[in-house]
Each structure stands twice: as C-alpha cells, then as structure tokens.
Amino acid sequence: QSVLTQPPSVSGAPGQRVTISCTGSSSNIGAGSDVHWYQQLPGTAPKLLIYGNNNRPSGVPDRFSGSKSGTSASLAITGLQAEDEADYYCQSYDTSLSASYVFGTGTKVTVL
C-alpha cells in the first residue's frame, strides 16, 4: 500500500553516520510535495523529526538532517547514538487520483 519505499533496515556502530533513503515517484516527491520524517521508538507514538525536507523542530538534535532530490529524499543520522535505535518513516503527499497523505514503508535503525 505504501508508495514511498525505504530500506527495511540499516545499522551502524555508535558514532557512525547512517542514511535512510525514501524513494517516491512523479506523483508525490517528484511533484514537489515536501517530505517529512518521523521517529518511532519501540512502543511509542511517532515523533516529528524533520519537516519540510530539511528542517528540524525545536529540540531535535542537529545530528539529524534531511534532503530531497528529484523523486527521492534521505535522512542522515551522524554520530549515531544508542537512543537513536528506532523505526523511521518518511511521509509526503500524493497528488494522484486518490490524493492522500502517504508514508514510507519504514526503516529499522539498529545501533550495533
């Protein structure tokens, strides 16, 4: 059902940099729709991490950054920490016939 594709999992050692891709299409990211990112810690509600492609809400560490190009977007986590172990979802808006908000398939980040 998801129209935004993410890798199922990524991992890294503490202090390393990891990136998560979010691949869409010409009806969502490629149409100019903004991309937002959410972090979901185990057993909790999602939390807004990045909005408008590359903006951090107040309180989100600058270790988290976002980018967007063409029909894809990416989330980067630098200086990986144990507390970053969570599920991450991208989200955009799809302008196709069934216009709707769309989420990515989700990526589990594991800190080794």
Next chain:
Amino acid sequence: EVQLVESGGGLTQPGGSLRLSCAASGFTFSSYWMHWVRQAPGKGLVWVSGINIDGRTTTYADSVKGRFTISRDNARNTLYLQMNSLRAEDTAVYFCARVRWPFDYWGQGTLVIVSS
C-alpha cells in the same frame, strides 16, 4: 503542552462498529486540521482520514471510504472516528494527529482488534 489522548478502542467482531475519540488540549483545537493514522501490529504507518478546521471538509483513504466517518466537536476539543462494517484488516493502533503542515503532534494511540 500539546496533548492528544485517544480512547474508544477495543475488541469487536467483523461487521461491528466502534467510535474512537481524541481529546485535545494545550492548543487552539479549532485552528488545526486533524487526522487519523493507523498502524497494524508489526507494520508501518497508514493514513486513514483527515478533517478541516470547521469539519466541513473530510478526506479518506480508499480502504475506509464509505465505512469510516471522521468528525469533530470544536466546543469539546474532541476528534472522532466512527468505524462501521469493521474488517479483520482494520485491526491496528489508531493514532490521532495534529496537522498544520507535517503531522506535528501525535496521541499515544488506541488499539482496535477486529476478530471473531
């Protein structure tokens, strides 16, 4: 502090109905679009429905169109989701979320189980 608290989830049989509520506080509820997003056990996030600030404009995912109805009571700062003709595949945690641009605040969710 923005707070969103869902309630109304539970176990129901296929074909049954449930009404979810989301009590909002800490912000001007009537100034924001509100949405429902669900997450099946072990699965990802799926947008369900949204409603504009005065309740006159609503949108639904194709999977729930005709079965679910979103509404709001701005006087009570409460968002609702009436779910009818429930199916096993509707089993999920249902989150309400405030939206101005992104989904910037989420409730803790309420679990809906559809099973015989």
